[in-house]
Amino acid sequence: MGGSGKTTTSINLAGALGIENRGHDVLLVDMDPQGAATEGTGFEDRYRADVPSLYEVLTDIDREDEINDLIQSHQEMDVIPAHEQLFGLEQEIQNLPKTEERLEGALDAITHDYDYIVIDTPPHLGPIANNSLVAAGNLVVPVNPVRRSIRALETLFEQVRIIEKHYRDIERLGLVVNDVQYPTDNDTEYMLDWFDDFADRIPIYHVRNRVALKRAWNSGVSIFAHEEECDMEAVYDELAGDIETRVQEEVSA
Ligand SMILES: Nc1ncnc2c1ncn2[C@@H]1O[C@H](COP(=O)(O)OP(=O)(O)OP(=O)(O)O)[C@@H](O)[C@H]1O
Numbered sequence: 001m002g003g004s005g006k007t008t009t010s011i012n013l014a015g016a017l018g019i020e021n022r023g024h025d026v027l028l029v030d031m032d033p034q035g036a037a038t039e040g041t042g043f044e045d046r047y048r049a050d051v052p053s054l055y056e057v058l059t060d061i062d063r064e065d066e067i068n069d070l071i072q073s074h075q076e077m078d079v080i081p082a083h084e085q086l087f088g089l090e091q092e093i094q095n096l097p098k099t100e101e102r103l104e105g106a107l108d109a110i111t112h113d114y115d116y117i118v119i120d121t122p123p124h125l126g127p128i129a130n131n132s133l134v135a136a137g138n139l140v141v142p143v144n145p146v147r148r149s150i151r152a153l154e155t156l157f158e159q160v161r162i163i164e165k166h167y168r169d170i171e172r173l174g175l176v177v178n179d180v181q182y183p184t185d186n187d188t189e190y191m192l193d194w195f196d197d198f199a200d201r202i203p204i205y206h207v208r209n210r211v212a213l214k215r216a217w218n219s220g221v222s223i224f225a226h227e228e229e230c231d232m233e234a235v236y237d238e239l240a241g242d243i244e245t246r247v248q249e250e251v252s253a
């Protein structure tokens with residue numbers, strides 16, 4: 001869903017998973033051709049650089065191992081930046097075998113053993129979103145409390161069920177109701193209630209509108225490494241903690 005907070009959620013969830021008391025090794029992968037997560041972690045110079053990128057790695061199975069060379073070191077996490085060439089990726093991989101499993105294969109070729117890999121996706125459903133779902137097997141959905149989220153969410157969950165039918169189960173880790181403005185108007189209240197109906201199927205988190213989140217993005221870090229205090233750190237921290245618990249349960253099950 002366009003502008004719903006996918007990139008903000010990705011960077012701050014990755015930041016929360018990587019904070020010192022958790023101490024996890026985290027990789028953030030920017031699969032959006034627009035490269036907002038790349039810019040928001042300070043790697044915009046890689047976006048147009050004349051170097052191999054995810055494009056080569058995902059279109060040429062013989063070059064899958066080169067994914068290791070794409071990893072950039074950020075103060076909080078590792079990052080695989082997007083590249084402007086990704087705009088041509090969907091068209092290209094549609095004609096290749098294993099269209100939806102390219103990212104899964106490439107992430108398997110990473111030699112470093114990450115505790116968590118967070119993937120930021122483009123706003124539209126399509127091969128890149130499908131690749132991300134198949135590779136991750138997990139899903140965090142940011143949504144804005146506006147009416148157009150209803151159809152967008154229904155369409156997304158339909159697509160998730162299709163992926164589940166063909167590939168694997170997808171764990172629904174969280175619905176992040178993002179950019180909630182207080183005081184709320186009637187429309188926002190209606191949507192907050194509407195989302196609450198999902199509560200038995202997916203944990204719900206509320207992230208309020210906070211300019212500090214924008215400023216952290218401008219500074220190339222998550223809210224956790226940003227100098228400014230922000231009360232929304234607690235929400236990302238809760239999301240990260242719940243994901244940790246869920247993964248531990250899966251491992252011990
Ligand atoms: N909780 C929030 N408070 C204030 N600003 C926010 C919040 N969440 C997101 N924003 C701002 O809204 C804009 C869109 O957010 P973001 O880039 O995370 O959305 P997106 O879903 O990744 O967008 P796209 O569909 O273009 O990839 C950004 O400028 C971001 O800084």
Ligand SMILES: [Mg+2]
Nearest residue numbers: 006007032036
């Ligand atoms: Mg984005």
